[in-house]
Amino acid sequence: MGLRTKIGVVITATAALVAVIMGLVVHHRTAVNQLETARETLDARLGTAVEDHATGVDRHRPDRRRALLNPERLPAPLREAAERGKRATYLDRSGGRPVLWAASRVGDDIVALRHPYERQTRNLRDLDEVLWLAGGLGTAFAGVVGVTLATVAGRRLNASARIAERIARGDHSARLRPRGGKDEIARLTIAVNTMADALSARLQAEREVTANIAHELRTPVAGLVAAAGLLPPGRPAELVRERAERVRGLMEDVLEVARLDGSAERADTDVRALGELTRRAVGAVVMDGRETAEVRIERDCVVETDARRVERILANLVTNAFRHGGAPVVVEVDGGLVRVRDKGPGFPPELLARGPQRFRTGSGSGLGLGLTIAAGQARVLGARLAFANPEGGGAEATLDLRASVAGQGATGQG
Incomplete structure (x- = not known):
């Protein structure tokens, strides 16, 4: 897996994780606020219904018609709380449709109110769809931006790698083109060029020293070969001539290596x-x-x-x-x-x-x-x-x- 792919995957995964966390937080806070608002509203209506029941106000008032007296289908947790004299609310999701209940005890009776909770549930579901869509679009956008940035950075890094490979293969004139900025890649570009300059200068100095030594030795070696040829025949003379010829061959090889290290050699095809x-x-x-x-x-x-x-x-x-x-x-x-x-x-x-x-x-x-x-x-x-x-x-x-x-x-x- 290349660096561009890794950066793109990391940025996309991070954006997706942030979108999921934000979606969960928004979903939770919205659900809590909706439930608290609905409970406060229903509890206020329950207080009015309890007062009407306690004072014997006209039972045909609109608010009164919505109150239930000792309902049989009251959820068990709410019934237990009401029997203990508490005024409480309860969200019942056991049926096919969610219902918010509120109940309180008045004398020997239990006054209760029920309110359908379908609209709030539907709104929360619609919100989840919007969050998923926004999270998906945000993740896709972050992925595109991440891949784009990674591509730009990858191209610059690949250029640095190619120049380094050319230098390693012997092309000591290869250099990176500096660009504006002070980021890490710009520093790498300067470092590669500095390294290439130092390496080129060192090799040039080494070539010059090698060539100069070989040139300085060429004249005395030639004299040695000539002098060896004047020795009287015999095994010692043969050994001297052999060693002299070998030294001369070595000098020629050193000079050839120095020439090949440079860039002036051209093939005659x-x-x-x-x-x-x-x-x-x-x-x-x-x-x-x-x-x-x-x-x-x-x-x-x-x-x-x-x-x-x-x-x-x-x-x-x-x-x-x-x-x-x-x-x-x-x-x-x-x-x-x-x-x-x-x-x-x-x-x-x-x-x-x-x-x-x-x-x-x-x-x-x-x-x-x-x-x-x-x-x-x-x-x-x-x-x-x-x-x-x-x-x-x-x-x-x-x-x-x-x-x-x-x-x-x-x-x-x-």
Whole structure:
């Protein structure tokens, strides 16, 4: 149940409860006032009838004709009160029609008056109908107003949520449009924008520091690589050259991550067969001089995308599968999907929950830049990169390029 529905239900239920309580109060007070008024009027007439009976005034007076002397159908509670010398009234609802009685004892006789109470009952019933109608209309109006207010508030909250989601996905330029007012939602808007500004400034500073460090290290690393090439042949020279090349590769990866963190990267699209791109990317990855991945083309297709970036993504996925997974590594092309599978321990839970994060890996080795670069390149292409651990074991990374499919190629097996 959404917030708009909850607010609407609460306001409607509150309005209905208030209408019921007010209706009960009005009904009760009206019934009491009607009965008190009728009792006072009938009691006054009874006093006159008692005086006439006691003084023997003409029994043919109009008021006198309405008085009853020792009536047989007098209600028992009223008869008992009259016999004890009390002048009392009693509303009898035992019959089909309500009747208000008044009685008093005069000597050995009981003088009584009866008055039909149907008109008061009918008026009270009419009042109840009006109260129900007014309560229903008031509840409906309150519900409409409540849903309207909840809709307005919900739209503003949804806008805040969408902007926060865009910021979480990497769009650090997203901002909420401030509106007038000082309510809680306006404060939330200011807070989200302030958070986005602070996050953007922090990431920009981090990118600049990372890029500056990489640039500063590029020259000495290049000199180190050149110097390593001048060493005399031998195992120590090979180790130095290998480490120097690795440091240079790391510097290039750090610079690429810094570029991908920004918004200046743009894809240069052309039309290529996805199977061909996959074979080229996998063929460029050779681990320890002997291990290669198997490429399977289930359904080839033609994509309109940046071939260099696609190859970079697939090369990083295959390299990660060999380093942190386990052989055999299989790359499967199925339409616009490219799946990279291995038989290793699988992706760590943190990566599955939050996605790749630089300088963090689940295996305890490496800097986590390979998958971070792959995710960043996929974002530039407008593609999706998903990670999962299949039920049969191992890890599976899926590059979804279906949005870039320009046509279908031939089906084959490689």
